[in-house]
Amino acid sequence: MTALVCENKLLSTSHLTKTYKDYRAVDEVSMTINKGDIYGFIGKNGAGKTTFIRLLTRLIEKGSGNIQYSTREEIKIGAVIEGPVCYPYLSAKDNLKYYAIQMNIKEKNRINEVLEFVGLANTGRKPFKDFSLGMKQRLGLALAILNNPEFLILDEPINGLDPQGIVEIREIILRLNQEFGTTVLISSHILSELSMLATRYGIINDGKLVKELTASELEQECQQHIVLETSDSQQTIDILTASGYKVRSEQNVITLKEKDSSMPKISKLLFDHGIYILRFYSEEENLEDYYLDLINRGAGHA
Numbered sequence: 001m002t003a004l005v006c007e008n009k010l011l012s013t014s015h016l017t018k019t020y021k022d023y024r025a026v027d028e029v030s031m032t033i034n035k036g037d038i039y040g041f042i043g044k045n046g047a048g049k050t051t052f053i054r055l056l057t058r059l060i061e062k063g064s065g066n067i068q069y070s071t072r073e074e075i076k077i078g079a080v081i082e083g084p085v086c087y088p089y090l091s092a093k094d095n096l097k098y099y100a101i102q103m104n105i106k107e108k109n110r111i112n113e114v115l116e117f118v119g120l121a122n123t124g125r126k127p128f129k130d131f132s133l134g135m136k137q138r139l140g141l142a143l144a145i146l147n148n149p150e151f152l153i154l155d156e157p158i159n160g161l162d163p164q165g166i167v168e169i170r171e172i173i174l175r176l177n178q179e180f181g182t183t184v185l186i187s188s189h190i191l192s193e194l195s196m197l198a199t200r201y202g203i204i205n206d207g208k209l210v211k212e213l214t215a216s217e218l219e220q221e222c223q224q225h226i227v228l229e230t231s232d233s234q235q236t237i238d239i240l241t242a243s244g245y246k247v248r249s250e251q252n253v254i255t256l257k258e259k260d261s262s263m264p265k266i267s268k269l270l271f272d273h274g275i276y277i278l279r280f281y282s283e284e285e286n287l288e289d290y291y292l293d294l295i296n297r298g299a300g301h302a
């Protein structure tokens with residue numbers, strides 16, 4: 001493996017590619033994950049998230065490209081991919097004991113510590129098969145953090161969870177990141193949830209990483225915009241464009257990346273040209289809108 005020494009970078013991939021027959025499930029993905037990131041990995045079903053994660057964890061062989069680490073050492077990775085693999089008739093503690101032996105973890109108190117951390121300390125002899133989905137996911141997390149990984153990879157960890165379960169998983173991830181500095185890659189298509197966690201985003205579509213951006217860049221991108229419908233859309237677009245506004249339109253609905261303080265000026269401009277305003281309001285884009293917009297526009301590579 002090629003090692004690239006860099007202060008803040010924990011891991012990066014360059015042109016990572018995985019092909020099944022002649023289909024590129026992961027297509028030349030060059031991604032950077034910095035130390036301390038909670039990296040939100042976004043993509044619709046079949047976009048290539050799980051395949052990319054399986055490449056990172058070396059569950060499958062790459063086709064071409066590289067995975068590069070910040071140091072010459074291998075980093076300690078913990079992962080929950082496609083749900084935890086646990087023994088159905090064993091308790092939480094016994095499942096952890098089994099994995100601790102496999103991983104050669106000798107620290108006596110580690111299992112109790114981890115059970116406490118994920119809120120499963122009081123599950124006693126209850127077997128895994130009788131756990132709720134939320135408990136199962138939390139045990140998966142416990143297994144993944146047993147060896148104190150510096151990089152934690154979670155594939156759709158909140159899929160199918162109820163609101164309470166989602167909050168519990170979110171709090172565990174935030175504590176891991178803030179108290180222990182664990183870098184986290186979390187894939188999800190529940191974008192509202194990711195936006196409560198992520199410090200950085202990567203958006204994958206048809207195997208290609210179409211965009212990488214930080215949470216504050218996303219905030220900038222999702223800034224307030226104005227939505228407008230008028231008696232004559234084409235003339236409105238022409239007038240606004242001639243006045244220097246950046247305009248987008250879809251089915252007679254015109255959108256401008258402007259703050260609501262520009263509304264009086266715009267309405268006067270249109271009024272002076274004899275255009276009637278039918279609808280006029282400002283709104284803020286969220287991660288979901290941004291994502292759909294980006295995918296539908298078919299953005300180029302990051």
Ligand SMILES: Nc1ncnc2c1ncn2[C@@H]1O[C@H](COP(=O)(O)OP(=O)(O)OP(=O)(O)O)[C@@H](O)[C@H]1O
Nearest residue numbers: 020024025043044045046047048049050051052189
């Ligand atoms: N072992 C395999 N053999 C053939 N094709 C595969 C294999 N694994 C994945 N694919 C294909 O690669 C593409 C990406 O799949 P992947 O599971 O990585 O997507 P995903 O983004 O994780 O989607 P989901 O959210 O549904 O899990 C899909 O078209 C899938 O059918």
